Amino acid sequence: MERVAIIGVGQSEFGELWDRGFRDIVLSAGVEAIEDAGLEGKEIEAMYVGNMSGGRYLDQEHIAALIADYSGLAELNVPSTRVEGADASGGLALRQAYLAVASGVHDIVIAAGAEKVTDVGSEMTTDIMASSADREWEGFVGATLPALYALIARMHFIRYDTTPEDLAMVSVKNHRNGALNPKAQFRREIKVEDVMRSPFVADPLRLLDCAPLSDGAAAVIIANERVARQLTDSPVYITACTQASDYLALQNRKDITTMEAVRKASELAYKTAKMTPRDIDVVEVHDSFTIAEILAYEDLGFVEKGKGATLIREGITELDGELPVNTSGGLKSCGHAVGATGIRQAVEITYQLRGKAGKRQVDAETGLSLNIGGTGATAVVTIFEVR
């Protein structure tokens, strides 16, 4: 097995990018990553793309070919693959890229994630996101994605005394961090009262508990250690990239307040990286809904099940806390560009580990990212190190 490193990163701004089409957005992320890696582009041996639903957002399938074409890689006949795992598509692309290099088959590959959601109306968007859950048995009865997370939240409240204010604090923290991130969609701070006054989407989740769906793209260039050392002084190593699945419909999970896929993937990741949760310095989690961040604290092993709220209450996951979580602003503030999110998370960790995170810089030599599909049926956990 080869040691794998990230040698270049790039990201478009995330948001409602009315003036920019899908091809345009993807390209800007890819070009930035290639330049960041000091490459010309012809060195890329394979491309892995995460995109949840080109078919419904754009009536376009064969997205991998489209991106290969417009990025110039099709001119070189480079193999290009799209992977899909709802909003974990980016994480899946990252993992496929990692495996391609770790196995020794390729030396340099690119992993990208991209989504263009604003070319369809918001009702269509909501419906497309509902397809990340069980369409026939959850969607049919009117259980939207926020509704499913709301079921989780209420259960967590009842069992563990987590409160709506705890969730609001997660949103406030992520906005505070996002205000320092030039590429975040929402760069203004909010207060707990703002969250608590925002209208319900699916009680108990309010508008400001839910990450917005956005246009955006991100890309990382991944290489083996030998190539990385030739090209850069600051490789960021991926010492583990694991993935796990769980039952699709919430009603079939063993316990809806625990994401088994996250637990299993992270346990294996720590084992592979020879680390424990205590060894992690900075984290990016999948706060598609605030409750998901609380669950992540627990299921990633940072705190025992049920005690997730204590981390936010005690400020432990703030930028200046012991374990900063979502220094980028998370999905809530950056915007959730669905298939791009998993890669954007890797970009943020890379900035942090390189010391290039600007005003939101924290002291970190190790990082972890968690990308989730739907209500937790897919989870990808990646551990990064500078050592």
Added chain:
Amino acid sequence: MLPRFWRKIKYRYDIVGSECESCGSKFYPPRNLCPVCRRRSRIKEIDFGERGTVVSYTVVYDSPDEFKLQKPYVVALIKLDDGPLITSQVVCDPDRVEVGMRVVKAFRKYFEEGDAGIIYYGTKFVPE
């Protein structure tokens, strides 16, 4: 009607799921294969009765088109007396629903494909 909905009428008009005779696990929605036993599965159909208890719920304010007229509506996770968990709507005043509430099944319309299309019926729940 979309064939994939027609195929499952029996499992929606009543709460019919699967039981694996090898391990005794119960599943709703129905399955062809027991995920616990896999190749050793011996699946049979089973009716999970009509009663249950609400274990979690949400009131949906932001809804898809089909349910626009009915919002806010209640979606709940219900533990069936004779079976596993089911996600369904509970028809009642949203202020009235609470965890632990006893509910009983009701035959209701879920949605229609517009004014000229097929009507989809299924099982919802009402307070007992």
Added chain:
Amino acid sequence: MKSGIASYGTYIPRFRIRVEEIARVWGENPQNVKGGLGVYQKSVPDLDEDTATISVEAAREAIARAGINPLEIGAIFVGSESHPYAVKPTATVVGDAIGAGNNFHAADFEFACKAGTAGIQACMGMVKSGMIKYGLAIGSDTSQSAPGDPLEYSASAGGAAFIIGSDNLIAEIEATSSFTSDTPDFWRREGQPYPSHGGRFTGIPAYFRHVTSAAKELMENLGYRPSDFDYAVFHQPNGKFPVRVARILGFTDEQIKQGLVVRYVGNTYSGSSILGLSAILDVAKPGDRILLVSFGSGAGSDAFSIVVTENIEEFPRKPSVWDKINSGVHVDYSTYLKLRKKIKLR
């Protein structure tokens, strides 16, 4: 072979609207309305209810009460003037929803408010001839009324289901007669959302002529007088017609009181007379004789003489129709408009 009622079930949606509330909006005096129509409130279906869901709930209750194996139901007839589809029978939805298998005769009936009783007659014939063991006849409706029209005070929603058989009957149907003619008292053309009616023409030439004719013919054939009946129940488009026809025929207020549900539930159209019958069966004793006469505009009446058997004592009759009528939730007129989809959306 004899035939009769092996079981019955009913369903009334839970919302109600009072006459006062409707009158308020249209600037009418509620006392006049109540005095003129004899209706005080009516039932209103929820957005996710229709004739099919009401029929299924009523049928399920009937089956559960008698512990009948649905696979033994040989025919299903649903009578309504508000079937969800103009083409695709409600009876098929009911069949799948009660687990009747595939081997049963089925059709939807249409004859204004007497479609349900027509279904009962059809089942009687099939049972008596030995074609089927049990027949399921349902009368249910969620009829619409034009905003501001007097019908708005009474057109309501509800249904009753009867399982007709020849054994283990809770009530035997001694005989049935019908009186039919081409009389245009109340109608709705294909594609029209709301019905039209002939005003006062709906009285003597329509309702009264057919109800009294069918009743008299039945009683003559059986050699009965009104005093031979313990109860009488007639189609109830409002609280006045059934009271008047009862007097015309010689029945007392006492005899019709139990079955007179229209004042508090409105006119459930195909469910109307049979919901009244169900309310009577809820309290009837073995040996009681009941006269049931339905009326359907267009026009026709079905009359039945029904005698309650010993088996009714063991038969589970709770919750009763009156229990259901009295356990409603009142809504205001704007909610009513939304529930009845009378608000024009894009």
